[in-house]
Amino acid sequence: MTTIRVVLVDDQALMRRAFRVIFDETDDIEVVGEAADGAAAVDVVHQTRPEVVLMDVRMPGTDGIEATRQILRPGNTAAGQDAPRVLILTTFDLDEYVYAALRAGASGFLLKDALAADLLAAVRTVAAGESVTAPSVTRRLIAHFVRHAPEAQARHAERLAVLTAREREVFALIARGRSNAEIAQELFLSGSTVSTHIGRILSKLDLRDRVQAVILGYECGLVPPL
DSSP: OOOEEEEEEOSOHHHHHHHHHHHHTOSSEEEEEEESSHHHHHHHHHHHOOSEEEEESOOSSSOHHHHHHHHHSTTOTTTGGGOOEEEEEESOSSOHHHHHHHHTTOOEEEETTOOHHHHHHHHHHHHTTOOOSOHHHHHHHHHHHHTTOTHHHHHHHGGGGGSOHHHHHHHHHHHTTOOHHHHHHHHTOOHHHHHHHHHHHHHHTTOSSHHHHHHHHHHTTSSOOO
């Protein structure tokens, strides 16, 4: 059995202890480090090389957004090929901090009052390379903040020029929260072809995952705000 190595980042010691208790009861998740602020988190991640980082966003000093940005920055010695997946911890699902963290490369977010089973499932999901935020919640969050930043459309729209016509169609459906199966059905493509297109889209646009694709879709104006 492969063990998922996790780092806990939260300025509240009691919160870190609560998460550790939950993980200590599992056979496949191990807490390998803790940090009380973003600056310490970057150091701990560099030292322990975890698969998943549970990151609070609102912390004194270096917050979780900047820490996420530093951990996932290309060329960062704490990241590189084995960059961890960052799972944001938040009190509110509609939070500008969460939006900024997702833009910085986080793989999703989880409410701090989530059930233990949901926390464990989220860690296992992001460790497997997937995103944990439900498309409907992601869209609501992103649409809310993009609506207040229309200048982002002009800044990002030109990035789509590198996509072929078919890739642009697939990208638009990703941005609308469609699954691979739904994209395949709508565009009359095979599942493997859709997966190939998605891989090329993420590579061409320098995106980590589908969450960042959804954000870019809104910022380019490809998907109208809700």
